[in-house]
Amino acid sequence: MIRGGVIVGLLAAAAVQSKPQQKPEAPKEPDDIADVPSKDFRCGKNEKQRYFLIGPRKDVKPPKDGFGLLVVMPGGDGLADFLAFVKRIAKNAAGDGYVVAEPVAVRWTKSQEIIWPTKKNPAAKMEFTTEEFVDAVIADAAKQQKIDPKKVYTLSWSSSGPAAYAIALREKTPVRGSFIAMSVYNKGSPAADRRGEGAPVLFAAFARRRRVQVLVRRGCQERLGGRGGEGRAREIRRGHGWHGPVFPMIKKGIEWLEKQ
Numbered sequence: 001m002i003r004g005g006v007i008v009g010l011l012a013a014a015a016v017q018s019k020p021q022q023k024p025e026a027p028k029e030p031d032d033i034a035d036v037p038s039k040d041f042r043c044g045k046n047e048k049q050r051y052f053l054i055g056p057r058k059d060v061k062p063p064k065d066g067f068g069l070l071v072v073m074p075g076g077d078g079l080a081d082f083l084a085f086v087k088r089i090a091k092n093a094a095g096d097g098y099v100v101a102e103p104v105a106v107r108w109t110k111s112q113e114i115i116w117p118t119k120k121n122p123a124a125k126m127e128f129t130t131e132e133f134v135d136a137v138i139a140d141a142a143k144q145q146k147i148d149p150k151k152v153y154t155l156s157w158s159s160s161g162p163a164a165y166a167i168a169l170r171e172k173t174p175v176r177g178s179f180i181a182m183s184v185y186n187k188g189s190p191a192a193d194r195r196g197e198g199a200p201v202l203f204a205a206f207a208r209r210r211r212v213q214v215l216v217r218r219g220c221q222e223r224l225g226g227r228g229g230e231g232r233a234r235e236i237r238r239g240h241g242w243h244g245p246v247f248p249m250i251k252k253g254i255e256w257l258e259k260q
Helices: 004-018 080-094 132-145 158-166 210-227 246-259
Strands: 037-042 050-054 067-075 098-103 147-157 178-181 201-206 233-237
Touching: 037 132, 050 080, 050 132, 050 201, 067 080, 067 132, 067 158, 080 098, 080 246, 098 132, 132 158, 147 158, 147 246, 158 178, 178 246
Parallel strands: 067 098, 067 147, 147 178, 178 201, 201 233
Antiparallel strands: 037 050, 050 098
16 A cells, blocks of 8 residues: 555655756856857858857948958867957957957867868868868858958967968968967978968967077068068067967957058
């Protein structure tokens, strides 16, 4: 025999179990970028080609020729955790005349060492190169917003720098200029040894070792400037990483690219 109290207890337990589970609240956006919208996109139907499109802010109308597009390839692991920082770049450096796209680096294998693999420096089991990924992001962003093709730039640092070189120094590229910070410059790479219809590149070296600083300077002046391309190197003795007035520095870099 089942006592009434037991039946009531079973019914109460069932009610608790059948209650819909509430989703945890999304973390609150920091106040300084709460007005900066972003959307999570995939290029076409490829789930691995994920990127965030940041902006425009509310009531901002596109310029006559369309927004500029800044493609920010984060350094480090290149993953989505950089979104807040990239939003600050969009707001404080790029400004309302730009929308910003942040591709998310793909982890093809657990042992992958190259964060942003390229055609010349591939990763095991990769299905597309970073060059192809960025091209797809630019094309997809142009479907979401009116983009001025003359103002499509990349911003990269650290691990994403070598991929930005490869993108900028191709014979044909939709990228019209690149700001590459605190990243190595491999003079022996195929991309560094050729200059077709590539875009201007602004190098910023954040290194304490003189050897690295000299290498970046030579790469800029001899490899790019000496072959008909615009190049500029800036050396900052503050060590690896973003230091000092970061957003004004990036803003000046974008303005330099616009003048080329």
